Amino acid sequence: MDNxxxxxxxxxxxxxxxxxLIEKYYExxxxxxxxxxxxxxxxxxxxxxxxxxxxxxxxxFDRKAPKKHxxxxxxxxxxxxxAVVVLGLFSIQRFTADNKANYAFIDGHKVSxxxxxxxxxxxxxxxxxSSTNEVEEGFKSLNENESIEQQLDVFSSTEK
Amino acid sequence: MLLVGFVAVPGLKAQxxxxxxxxxxxxxxxxxxxxxxxxxxxxxxxxxxxFKSITIKNNPTAADFIRKCLQKxxxxxxxxxxxxxxxxxxxxxxxxxxxxxxxRLILFNEVLNAERKITLIYIESKNDSEDVLKLILKxx
Numbered sequence: 001m002d003n004x005x006x007x008x009x010x011x012x013x014x015x016x017x018x019x020x021l022i023e024k025y026y027e028x029x030x031x032x033x034x035x036x037x038x039x040x041x042x043x044x045x046x047x048x049x050x051x052x053x054x055x056x057x058x059x060x061f062d063r064k065a066p067k068k069h070x071x072x073x074x075x076x077x078x079x080x081x082x083a084v085v086v087l088g089l090f091s092i093q094r095f096t097a098d099n100k101a102n103y104a105f106i107d108g109h110k111v112s113x114x115x116x117x118x119x120x121x122x123x124x125x126x127x128x129x130s131s132t133n134e135v136e137e138g139f140k141s142l143n144e145n146e147s148i149e150q151q152l153d154v155f156s157s158t159e160k
Numbered sequence: 161m162l163l164v165g166f167v168a169v170p171g172l173k174a175q176x177x178x179x180x181x182x183x184x185x186x187x188x189x190x191x192x193x194x195x196x197x198x199x200x201x202x203x204x205x206x207x208x209x210x211f212k213s214i215t216i217k218n219n220p221t222a223a224d225f226i227r228k229c230l231q232k233x234x235x236x237x238x239x240x241x242x243x244x245x246x247x248x249x250x251x252x253x254x255x256x257x258x259x260x261x262x263x264r265l266i267l268f269n270e271v272l273n274a275e276r277k278i279t280l281i282y283i284e285s286k287n288d289s290e291d292v293l294k295l296i297l298k299x300x
Contacts, residue, residue, distance in 0.1 A: 101197055101199060102197065102198050102199060102201060103196075103197055104194065104195065104196045104197075105188050105189050105193065105194070105195040105196075106194050107191050107192065107193070107194075108189050108190060108191050108193075117196055117198060118198070118201070118203060120194055120196045120213075121196045121198055121203055121211055121213055122203065123194075123215075124194070124196065124213035124214075124215050124279050124281055125203075125213070125281065125296060127215065127269055127271070127277065127279040128251075128267045128268075128269045128279050128281055128296060129296045129297060
């Protein structure tokens with residue numbers, strides 16, 4: 001803390017001290033510390049006009065430290081790519097999850113017990129396959145009707 | 161990639177191009193209805209890529225709706241069996257055109273008793289649909 005205070009105090013030089021430092025500067029005799037003091041002095045605002053040449057020479061005439069230009073464009077670009085990738089993966093994952101679904105809805109209630117699901121699936125298959133019996137019985141009865149007709153035809157042919 | 165993801169999702173579900181998918185959507189979660197969906201599961205020794213069934217009781221409106229859907233879905237399909245009672249189809253087996261590697265079948269049956277139970281099944285399988293039908297016939 002003492003050091004920083006000392007530096008702060010040391011940096012505050014009067015106009016006459018600055019004048020002598022400027023002279024030393026032009027003669028090339030200033031030390032590094034003295035140049036820093038001089039620069040600090042010249043960077044102050046509201047200095048008399050007589051210091052303007054030195055301010056210009058030392059490059060402190062109202063010059064602000066150049067702001068580092070940080071462009072957000074690459075970050076936005078990468079963030080967009082990342083978002084697209086995440087959303088793409090999410091939609092694929094969601095599709096996969098949907099596609100792998102095994103469930104039953106019984107009276108509006110979702111059931112995920114595999115045994116129940118499979119037994120319900122088999123029951124529906126049985127419902128349809130039992131209709132095959134009806135189909136075959138239908139064909140069978142149709143055949144029986146056909147044979148009756150054939151038998152009747154035999155009688156009709158004998159009548160002739 | 162996002163676009164591919166969203167476009168591919170409906171495209172990959174082969175039953176989405178069918179009218180009967182509306183039956184599952186509209187009636188699947190109602191009271192008095194049993195709906196089943198199985199994916200890549202063995203069912204009584206048979207490997208189904210997708211098995212969807214819906215059983216509805218005492219709902220003539222649903223029955224009519226299913227018949228209308230089947231009328232549209234049977235375009236381009238092979239009608240394996242159809243039973244008509246009093247001018248109304250009560251049993252229909254449809255062999256749909258293959259979708260990629262998948263053989264597809266629609267089975268519909270309505271029992272004309274007091275319960276009037278309707279069963280609609282949609283099957284996707286990598287195995288020949290003839291074999292699937294044989295399996296179903298074997299179960300009777």
